[in-house]
Amino acid sequence: MKQLPKVYKRIVIKIGSSLFYSDKNKLDCSLLSSIAEQISELVNNGREIVIVSSGAIALGMSVLHLDSRPKDLSILQAAAAIGQHELMDIYRRFLKENNLNCAQILLTWDDFDDRLRYLNAKNTILSLLKFKAIPVINENDTVSTDEIKFGDNDRLSAMVAALVGADLLIILSDVDGLLDKDRKSVISLVEKITPQIKSLASPTQRKTSVGGMIAKIDACRIGVDSGIPCVIANGRENNIISLSVNNPGACGTLFLPKKDYLAQRLRWIAFSAKPKGRIIVDDGAKNALLNKKSLLSVGVVSLLGDFETGDIVSLVDKQNLEFARGQSRISSIELERVKGSRFDKEIVHRDNIVIL
16 A cells, blocks of 8 residues: 655645535535534644635525526526535634634636636735635536536646645545445555445535545545545545544545656646547557557548647547546648648657656
8 A cells, every 4th residue: 555645744635515514404504614613623743734615606696596407507506605604604713713714706617728827816816825825616507618627626626636745635425435335334445446446436416516436536636636635535534634634534535645646837738628629530649649659640540620839739549538638739621731741840849748
């Protein structure tokens, strides 16, 4: 088993919307107070904490007396707009009781896709941490559409963890962790995310939530590929954040990071930037790419989409399976002219390719 670091300094904590309410469908003040106290203790011990929080839509639904998650986009965005104010008021109140300041950061995928905005978001978060403030990050559901949505805050939490170079990602929900195939026992340790591990997951059935265990495992894959250990745990367990930080694996499910994890820029290519096109390659080019070679024009069969020099593209085999992503050195118009022939420079340099 890989040796984990003794101290996690920078920690991203994802808090699911299911933790905001008690069984009586009232705001669970005791749990939220406990979470704030645990975070305060960590900050006082020199840790840096970033919160990625769901809950805006759920809180907005409560204010608007909606029983199920709206399907109409404008109503969903209206619930988010109302609920986001409620959400930040909750964090401000409970963190202030522990002498902590918090800051609201709303993001869409466009903030990750654009390299400059990506770096600006990183610098803002790191500046807040220097002031010992707690960034509270959520998807900007008031303006998000299908084209710029993350899909769920589990994925957002992993992308934030990769963005800030976190030492640990903790995903808190109302589940104890990943259950075994008999659905009876929690798997305490996952050394590698395999198809068998993914098959144990099931989507959520909650009316106020999206995601579920499938989304959490996908988030952990981003984390471990970025060299970040990840914990999925039940936020209602006593002192769960402190336990997860001081002894990961003692509660919930711990996902170990890869030894050959991606460098910061390659994380952006793999997980944050949205591909602007697809390049279909032949078998010889695919084998070369898998062996850490650059993509040459002679190996390009065809392409889809319009992209410019510097855009991120999907690299696809003849079976239409995406196996890598990279940063194109030429535009789609130029590639259309030189595909399948000899060309004087690489189409995608090996230093800017990520094998998926």
